[in-house]
Amino acid sequence: MHPSSVVAAGEPYRGPAAVPVENVELHHTAYVVADLEAALAAWRQALGAVVEAGPYWIRADGVRVCFLCYPGGRVELVCRQGTAGAAKGPSQGSRPDHVCFLCDDLDARVAAARDQGGVVVRAAVPSEAFEGRRMCFVLYHNIGLIEWVQR
Numbered sequence: 001m002h003p004s005s006v007v008a009a010g011e012p013y014r015g016p017a018a019v020p021v022e023n024v025e026l027h028h029t030a031y032v033v034a035d036l037e038a039a040l041a042a043w044r045q046a047l048g049a050v051v052e053a054g055p056y057w058i059r060a061d062g063v064r065v066c067f068l069c070y071p072g073g074r075v076e077l078v079c080r081q082g083t084a085g086a087a088k089g090p091s092q093g094s095r096p097d098h099v100c101f102l103c104d105d106l107d108a109r110v111a112a113a114r115d116q117g118g119v120v121v122r123a124a125v126p127s128e129a130f131e132g133r134r135m136c137f138v139l140y141h142n143i144g145l146i147e148w149v150q151r
Helices: 036-047 106-115
Strands: 024-032 050-058 063-070 073-080 095-103 119-126 134-140 144-150
Touching: 024 144, 036 063, 036 073, 095 106, 106 119, 106 134, 106 144
Parallel strands: 024 073, 095 144
Antiparallel strands: 024 095, 050 063, 063 073, 119 134, 134 144
16 A cells, blocks of 8 residues: 555545545444344344344345444344345354445435446335335445445
8 A cells, every 4th residue: 555545543535535425324234144033142142232123024135134232333133034044154154244324315326326336236125124214235346235225
């Protein structure tokens, strides 16, 4: 990494910004788990997790989700149902999956993502986890999977 590209702690990154970040809020980081109840017990025991909401059945994606609350943020546990339910990865089938942001204009965010080469992997649909507000998933080539939720 070139020294001029390093950003000091507390200093904003001043590189090119294609999309303004105002009105965007980090909502949660998600982990895919093989067994939701077992994962809840493990997160409670190891990290003192407090359930904020759920579990919810998300019909559009065939998953059950639960939100855990910590000071400064949330973790969403996601369990695929049926034959796709078993997550593959470290920690007995648990692995990081995506980061979720709330935004004021979902359609504008999706359009900007497409303009930047992002691929919409879940079209916008109402979500039970967000009181019927629309959400979608975008896969960014240089970032990974991002969930956008209409505020």
